Each structure stands twice: as structure tokens, then as C-alpha cells.
Amino acid sequence: MPEIDNCPICNTTCELEYGVEEGAGAEIGREISYATCKTCKTRWRRRDDPKVFGKMIYEKWACRIPAVTLPFPFVGGGIKFPPRWCRWVKVREKSIPVGFERGMETTPSEDVFRPTQIVANETISIKKREFYEYSVKLKRGDILKGEIHSNAPINIYFMDEQNYFEGFARDKIFVYEHGSENFWEGSIEYFVPKKDEWFFILENEGKESAKVKVYLYV
Numbered sequence: 001m002p003e004i005d006n007c008p009i010c011n012t013t014c015e016l017e018y019g020v021e022e023g024a025g026a027e028i029g030r031e032i033s034y035a036t037c038k039t040c041k042t043r044w045r046r047r048d049d050p051k052v053f054g055k056m057i058y059e060k061w062a063c064r065i066p067a068v069t070l071p072f073p074f075v076g077g078g079i080k081f082p083p084r085w086c087r088w089v090k091v092r093e094k095s096i097p098v099g100f101e102r103g104m105e106t107t108p109s110e111d112v113f114r115p116t117q118i119v120a121n122e123t124i125s126i127k128k129r130e131f132y133e134y135s136v137k138l139k140r141g142d143i144l145k146g147e148i149h150s151n152a153p154i155n156i157y158f159m160d161e162q163n164y165f166e167g168f169a170r171d172k173i174f175v176y177e178h179g180s181e182n183f184w185e186g187s188i189e190y191f192v193p194k195k196d197e198w199f200f201i202l203e204n205e206g207k208e209s210a211k212v213k214v215y216l217y218v
Contacts, residue, residue, distance in 0.1 A: 007037040008044055008058035008091045011186040016046070034061075044091070058092045092178075119144070119200070119216035126154065126210045131203040133164070134216060142192040144200065146216035149185040154210050155203040156183050158190045164199040188216075 003016045014035035034045040042060050049055040119136050126132050138144065148156065157179040159168065167174025177198075178190040192198065204210045 003033070005033070005035070005046060006186060007035070007040065007042060009042045009060065009180075010037060010040040011180045011183055011188075012037050012039040013186065014038070057090055059090050117218040119146070119218065120214045121216075123211065123213045124202075126202060126204040126212060128204055128207055128209060131201055132212075133202070134200045134214075135197055136200075136218065137197050138192045138218065139195040140192060142218050144188070144190040144192065144198070144216060144218055146188050146214070147186070148183065148188060148202070148215075149213040150183070150202075150210050151212075152204070152206050152208060152210040153182040153184055154212065155179070155181045155201075155205060156188070157199075157201040157203070158188075159199055159201070160194070161197040161199070164201075168199075168201065 004013055005016055006012065007014050014037055016033045016035050018033055020032070032045050032047050034043070036043045044058060044060045046056050046058055049057050117136070120134050124132055136144070144158065157168070157176040159174060159176040159179075163174040163176065166172070177193065178188075200216060202212055202214070
């Protein structure tokens with residue numbers, strides 16, 4: 001059974017492939033997981049954070065160098081260089097919940113995925129230029145999961161109490177722990193890094209109302 005993960009740009013489910021790292025600064029022989037999203041066409045990869053155990057870094061590939069042939073002084077001679085990606089840009093990070101084994105056909109422990117609290121299970125309407133939020137008190141190590149289905153692109157953000165009240169709610173600069181813009185539908189899985197009151201926000205920046213089916217649980 002192939003391993004799957006969500007695209008870090010549009011959250012579409014992608015089937016992962018495996019290969020050797022390439023590009024500027026690549027470590028020779030390092031294996032990585034990568035995919036090309038069928039929805040947004042982004043080529044992205046996933047690798048382990050060398051500084052934090054259990055955290056993955058998601059990067060999108062950029063600046064592809066085409067294949068070139070350098071001329072050689074002899075007739076018909078030349079040195080051929082294959083096409084390659086020359087750099088990557090980090091787009092998000094994600095922690096792996098305890099009990100989850102990547103790349104193996106294993107079933108996570110039942111305690112990890114059994115819902116302990118239903119945050120939302122409803123269909124809402126969000127008018128243009130407005131947002132809707134859910135708040136829930138969570139502790140470090142909790143995992144907020146769910147499914148979101150919208151008939152129009154929306155932005156989704158997961159942030160702590162300080163960033164919500166001092167930033168987002170006042171239309172000022174804010175930092176979100178997880179999120180995605182121009183989101184239509186898909187699953188979410190957010191790791192909670194600290195004890196706090198957390199806010200899950202659905203924002204409609206479009207020109208028409210958005211009908212959104214929301215299912216969230218801890």
C-alpha cells in the first residue's frame with residue numbers, strides 16, 4: 001500500500017515516491033519522500049528535521065535547471081548534464097503524533113485516533129469578506145483532526161489565543177501554527193504544541209458566500 005500525505009500548498013492528498021536528494025546543498029545519498037500535486041502542480045518533498053525528532057519539513061521545489069551540453073574540443077564531443085532542481089523553499093512543518101509510523105503498512109494505536117471531543121459537525125455559510133471561528137481548550141500533544149468541504153476557496157488557520165485576539169481579530173499581523181489558503185476540501189491533522197485556547201478559523205476572502213461542511217474533533 002503506497003504512503004500518502006497532503007500537499008503543503010493546497011492540501012490535496014498525494015501519493016508519495018522515494019528518491020535521493022538533489023539540488024543545491026543536497027546531502028549525497030540522503031533519501032527523501034516527494035510528490036507532484038495533481039491539483040496545483042507543485043512538486044514538493046518531505047524530509048526529517050535534523051534538529052527536532054519527530055518533526056517533518058515540507059518544501060516546494062523551485063528554479064529547475066534545464067539539461068545542458070558543454071562543448072568539447074573534439075568533433076562530436078561534449079559533456080552532458082541532466083536537468084535538475086537547484087533549490088527548494090520551506091513552506092510548512094509538521095510533527096508526527098506518537099504511534100504513527102511513516103512508510104509502513106501499520107495501523108496507528110487506537111488511543112491516538114479515537115475522538116475524545118467533537119468540536120464541530122455542521123454545515124455553515126460564510127458571507128464574503130467574513131470569517132467563522134471555533135475555539136477549544138487544548139493541551140500539548142493533542143491532535144485536532146477533521147474534514148473540511150467548501151463550495152468556494154477559503155483560508156483556514158489554526159492559532160493560539162494571543163495571535164487571534166491581538167492579531168487576526170484586530171486585522172493586524174498574526175502568526176498561525178497550521179493553515180492553508182485557497183482551500184476547497186480535504187482532511188486536516190494539527191499537532192498542538194502547547195496548552196492554550198486554540199482557534200480554528202475559516203475565512204472567506206472571495207466575492208460570494210461559501211457553504212462549508214465542517215467536521216472537527218480532538
